[in-house]
Amino acid sequence: MSDSDGAATKEKHPEQAKEHVRKLSSDVFDMVQLQGKVSPAGPATMRSREGEREYSVLHAWSISHLSDRELTRGFYRLREELPKEGWRITDFGHVNSTDRQLEVEAVHKKDEYSLSAELWVSNSGENAHASASKKGRIVFYVGSPTYRSxxxxxxxxY
Known part of the structure; x- marks a missing residue:
């Protein structure tokens, strides 16, 4: 078995991969330095194909219940801190949607885990509203590479 680059898929116990995703998510939470409401979901294991041992882990979570300004500052803080914490930013800018929310994508240099974060506020610029937004949030997706159990x-x- 090999990945898209032709390299052999590494063997890793699913619980170890989930624990690493939890740690990286916790590190990302520390980088944004926000104390809003965090969604309660934990990482999920997803099998690549039925009957095979290949899988990946994804942790989707969000921070909300803060002003658009606070969320925007936290998002830009994340962009600044990622390279300092071993992440390589692969993309930053507005997503191709009608809302034009900001997105940052990054890969952890050490182990190829991925991060995608989207800023969902009424105005994604530096002058975002100071009042709390009911829809405002930062949505995070932290994922593992494909492993073989x-x-x-x-x-x-798991």
């Missing part, structure tokens, strides 16, 4: 370990059990 050890023999006898079903990724769906």
């Amino acid at each position: 050890p023999k006898g370990v079903d990724p769906d059990d």
Whole structure:
């Protein structure tokens, strides 16, 4: 088995991959320095194909219940801190949607885990509104590369 680059897929226990995604998500939370409401969902294991041992882990979460200005500042702080914390920013800018929210995408240099963060505020510029927005939030997706579970370990059990 190999990934899209032809390299062999690394073997890793799904619980180890989930724990690493949790840690990276926690690091990202520390980088934005915001104390809003954090969504409660944890990382999920997703099997690549039914009956195979290949899987990846995704942790989708968000921070909300803050002013658009606070969220915007936290988002820009994240962009500044990512390179200092071992992440390579691969894309930054407005997504191709009618809302034109800002997005940053990055890859962790050490282990190829990925991050996508989207700023959902009424105005994604530096002059975002100071009042709390009901829809305002930063949405994060932290994901692992594809792994192969050890023999006898079903990724769906984790």
